[in-house]
Amino acid sequence: MKKMILLIPAMLAVSALSAETIPLSEWNLPETSKKTNTAIEAVFGGEKYGTLFWGPFRKAGNAKIWQLTVKLNGSGEIQGSLGCYSEDKKRFLTRHPFSFETKTVHAREKSRDLTWYLTLPKDAGAVGWIRPVLRIVSGKFTIHQIQIEELDQMPPRKNYLDTTCRMPGEVLPDYTEPNLFAGFKGRDGGEPLGIQRELKLALAENASSVSLVSDPIRVEPGDKYILTGLYHSADLHFGNAGGLAVLTEEKAKNWTGDLEAFRPYSPLAVTELVNRREGEWARRTIQYQVPEGVKSVRIGVFLRGDPASVRWRSLYFGLGPWQQDTRSQDFDLSWHYEKNTEPLPEEEVNAVLASRPEASAEILPGNSPRVLLNGNKEIPVIYFGDAIDAARNKTAAFQEAGIDLQIIPIFRKGYYWTGYRQYNFEAIDRTIMENIRRNPRGNFIIGISVTPYPSWAEEFPGETAVNRVGAQQTSRDGRKNLPCYYSRVYQEQVLEYIRQAIEHMRQQPYFKAIAGFHIIGNEDGQFYYQVKYGRYMDEAYSPAAREPFRAFLRKKYGNDPEALKKSWKREDVTFENAEPPRTPRPLDTFFWDRSADMAYWDVSIFMNEAMGEFAEAMCQAAKEAAGKKVIAVMWWGRGGEQFVQPHFAQTHVILPAAGMDLMGGQPGYFGERNNGLTSYYPWIPDSLRLHGKIPMIEADFRTWTTVYKSLQQDSHVVRYWTPDSFRNALLREAGRLFSVGGGLWFYDMTAGWFDDPKLMESAALVKRIAAKLEKNDTPFSPAEIVFVADEDNFLATTEQLHCWNGPNFHSVRKTQRAMMRSGLKYDFLYLSDLIAQESTHYKVFCFLNLYHVTPEIEAWLDTLRRDGRTLVFVYAPGYSTDKGLDVDNISRITGIRTEKIEAGSQKSVFVDSPCTQGLAGKNAGLENALGLVRFRIDDPDAVPICTYTDGSGVSGAMKKFPDYTVIYLALPSPFTPAFLSRLAGYAGIPVFNRTPGDMFVHRRDDLMVLHGVEANTNILCPPQGKKLYDMTTGEELPANSDSTVEITLSPGETRILECR
Template identity: 25%
Template structure:
């Protein structure tokens, strides 16, 4: 058991706690309604203590001077009530951080996973340390893991005393005065910085309030000393008389919405009554449909039997029973949503999901699958169904083939196979073909328009067991890796030269050790020439995954009688870069260019970005390069598993009011219209989370518009192309969160630029159908071969365009890590530097109209190793590091066009200034979320300020949310409160009359 062995020793010799245990004075104390300097406090009227629930969207916080803290010793004590909830979430007592910085800063957090206590922090290495949940375990520093089910926890709905003590790296966690968990981290001190301390909630990546305690909090004390067990026992003894020992009930203001909540669908919605009174005529033919992709109005679109249709989709809660599926489908049928999807699980029982139907090799309980499909058609007789089939294997397979299971670096086997297992892939693909063939020969085939083979972790083709450690050290995977090396190198001599290892052979090569995979020879970069073994293994993992996807797609095709859509989850390596939990080098997830090149694959899908889906946030796609998908004639579905205000759970991305719910739903629809993509509503948090008049009326309005506008142009009008490179990510250390500056976080800035942009894979730079652009942005073009360098220069010369390079363009190449190859790519000379801490940047006015002054408040330059300074007399400086004067942004005219370099991460303000310089039209300058194409514009508000959209030329416009039509104008001004959405259709002249 991971419980305290030493904390009780401090009190062995004490004869009287009251005599010897005298706590020190706290430097911060919150008690009852006495809450010094606390902002946005919300108190429970029936208890006179702090109420910490989603009803307080701002969250409570206090800004304490860093000097109050002792970084070597810290004690946090509080009385809390954790309200019982159906699912586990992070729930915070205190959280001191600034996570919208990069690298993100977390001085410390103290709270719970569910009801299991945690204390953790992020140190200079950018990694989490402490006692904290990791997957299904509690990770206890330095290196223990204990199943969460075996960990101590608080009683929910009762007052409990909790304490966390940090003492020169030692952490002790207490419940009701008893030390229950302890661990030791490698750091003598916490990094106490000038950051905000949230109370009763936390902060998500990107800066949003999150991880609400969902309960009551009182008597919060912070001490600059490490209290011992006796002192904490005395605190509990002195204060427990104030708190009831019985079950605590309190009124959460958010419960005002419970009148809407109808989990049994006892109330029939008005649109359902109207639908059932006047059902639509049948629109499903008697024969199995033939699906195709046609290019229409600038984007690829799906056609059923040659006719383009709305593809707005529903996915019911996948753990519901068949009746629940029927009821959800009926709501959405009444709203005009006919496309439906569901997940078919061959192994895992999750509530009343459709599972357990793969009985043995070649044996299936098809009746279970058919019953689920009939539940959909019972709710919607016109259902067009996309069948998602999980490729996990059942227990009988796992018991029969234990040698095929993946193994992490500690030798622990997973509960699913190695992604490279040929036996798994053969058997799973055989299952896919069998199931598809059966369904295509059944009466249900007329309803089925597509299939989604779902492999790997969470259906997303992550290597199984990635959350449990580095993958995959199984003998089976090692054997496949050796075959891959044989295909690449052919001879021992070639392998030895590449790996710089005279002892390695094609017969004895192994998966690189954890130390090798975790190393970083050149700051955030790997040494290209010295670490080929690690790079090869990363390339191998991605090749295995993309090959498995191709096999799965063809297995589905083998069972078809007519052409159906086939797609899967994939394509968000750029979103995961810098994620230290879902480490990119452990996922096998960097081959999007190969997946897109597969002519048999029709679509990709992925969830809406979880960390930016609240009102006021971007709510955008985690698959950033949607323009590459469209270039390769692929469809994209945004899986909008929105947590409405009626959703179960306490997630940070849950809406807190009906107004916020409506705004984020319309934002999702606005993204689909402006980006030319599809949308599916996934009721992951419960079918009842959408079952309310207002939500379904909004969905009905969107579905009607989606059908009505199907023939309107959705072509891009962007003058900006953004390129992100998967290959470069293979040469980065995946434990470096700073990399998010030039990937995931960059797209939040692009969303607030106010001018549309198209995002591509760098692999598509030479694609013959790539449109012309004025500005080419290269976010992470770090690893560049001579061939790719020439392709980039050719493209820029063709368009006479400006190139904007960030951080380390061309620093890596087949010849190694070198500033010279940066110069060869950008035309600008550099020197290598180290930036050991964040630094301010002075932006300069420059010849040629560069507007330096508006950029004065831009982001600081994050600590980076290596960093680079422009050392080129022919380049015009645009920004210098404060103090050193090193040039970190510059511009230079070259034969192929203008080259602009910037070490500072992308910001909307900087990009907007460059747009002005290049005469690129900017529609919005308010840093709100903005998207536009030839026909539609969408703005989602970040604040309460009045809004204005400037059009390239006067256009009539229709407000798609309220239906009003307005005469031609070049400027649309309107009020829009924080977190609300505006969605307009730009009308041709003949339609512009109100």
């Protein structure tokens, strides 16, 4: 066994004769760090991928395992790895492991030894030399000594994570830091509960929540901890929430009360748990960083909602790494690249291109828009290739699965757009041909990134994104000097790059295979908001946005300065000096006050509509430059998601225009895409369909083939551990989108995400289902109930500038969970489309967010008050008026007398009424925690539907008028599946699934999609004269004598049924 000690500096030589002293000069020294007489002061310098310290070269020899040990003081995160080089030292091969293992350290006084065990890549024979690498991810350290040692075998690692129980197929890391959680005390005095002995939480009939809190656990301020555990349930229902929590001593004193208390703004997503099959477990993981001054914490576990029970076990709380755990170190990424298909010779490819027809694509409008690809109608199912290195794409594998419409990303910053009006066309050609040489008969969409080149901000300093105090912003992934989205200079350069790049492509043989363009850029490639100051969105504060903002104001106010002054309530404001207000609006309400806050409202409108105009201009530029029919794609929309500003410009900009065709989005985070949940539509899907736009869900699914980061990331993004769980999740997402006229793309984000025959079988199955549905060419007949979102009112609330979720998030996004589990066929439309289409055939109109009602909308509402219709209003209809916030206007709009009451819990339960039969005592709605603004119904002529549990009165009621009925629900997210089913029955609307609770989507007349949430026996009612066929097997499902079909689902199971 050989050992080398790398001492810093040389004067610290160890007495061992075998030790080799390495001169300090052989370690690189980044600018942010410095040498002292005894150590290196290593400081994180803000680099995107961390601050790197490279050690000296060492001959790799025959060693396969290296032990790297660092003695240091300090606080932050540090990673260790090996740099691998060729025999002549000239060629860098890789770093290994590819994902560094992160260690979190808080050793301000006493030094600490950190150890990494590092292996060489599988093809270690190509490695001639190695260099130890340290990467500072955050903080600063004083490094005293580094040792590297060759080992014959890997020493055993002590794992404090319980591995005796896990999710099916789950790969667990080794947690070498002790488990500080000692378990909850059991009443029998036996082994503590929650570690290897199960803990059961049961919610009784009359209880609203149940929780348990551990004894104190000693912690260090600043340390980063992981809390993880397994749970099982089979009887969770709509609205049940639960999970784990880390509590300070202060919070633990009244935690049960806190679970029921209102919050000014809600958490991102309700903490939904999932049902699982008998013997199967699910995992919940959270991260926790100890605040300053906190010396001890407690672990809490809770359950709330309607009666249910959950079992917990294998809880761990300790310094498990937040990122890059031991699985990252052990994961061998190279096998994904080895199996890639070899490209065909270029001469052969050019011959194929010369003989093939010209690729073209356009949207075929109609009742159900389709992509017309080379003259053939298609429901789009697309392969989206590796965003990092296009040479790694699996174009041939997906083509064999029938998916030959594929996206080639040319995304690398500074690699293609290299300078002001400078472009690397050779690199563009090389990247595109890398893919086409593997599938020359395929059809391709070229992804063009318009993120500017690295020196752009230095060349155009006045055009960057800054916050309200003038500070430059850093993106979520560490990029600096961001462009201002509204800069005319930036926009003009982007349009020029798009035109020049496509005009160059037109001259190349491969252009015959190109059928479209996908424009991406900046924050996450999706033009998310990128400038925040505290909790406020500051996109409009750049000097570059000043003139575009003023031009927007001139247009809005008809170039009338008096109208601007009157709206902003400022005599000194003009079109020449108007700027976004620099004082943050206090977080004391959800709603902008139109009598005082129009400047804030105008900023919000400007940011969204100007960004929409830029997006439309980019799509149009690509189409015009192509010189043939092509489609334009962007990540865009998000009206149903309510979490991606500034994308809310559909009704005024994107939908009426002809530029953007396909609009991409993800199926949720924070566990929302887990099997056993519904997720949500990121768009308002029926409005997209009406305007000839196609929503595309992104299957960026992590599986056992995907690089590991941490258990928390597995929980946040969701990792599917088995072919069965992947297949059911994929079918759920594909089925949901096909049902509303959408499509799906497989995003192979960093190579090999679908590199398994079982995964490709599921991909091919989705394509076959799409092809079968396309042949049906079935129209979308109108539903009898419509859920209505008003895009103008997305910007009526403070949540769009405060970057925090509020009423729209609850009313538009969370409400979808009840909609998709109601068993109903429904439409989901923007208000403007409902009015424009003169769609008055519906029996029930559910208005989700009519916070501000214009005279024109009010007049239109009056036309609905007849013919026995039911109008349902949610939360605060008409509360925002031109004269201020006025609860009396809610009474006027609804016809039900309402009053505002003090802030408090909005938790409500149903009472007996004509539309709530059998629901009395059940919880109303989902996670109604937004108690900052509350309303109470005080109308003797109205029949109560639900009441506040704190005794504050009626929170929902119905009132019959001679020709119509009004239901007013004073809760942001008031619906449950059972309530919607009862409402439909009351209004005489068909219920297609008589047992609401599981996900059921039936929008296309020929398609029903189910996913097991509550795992019911679903009693389906096919359209008259139709039979049901399983689209995965072709099997006809047997019907009962009354023509109903019964399907019992397992938790997380998906069934896609054809009606014919």
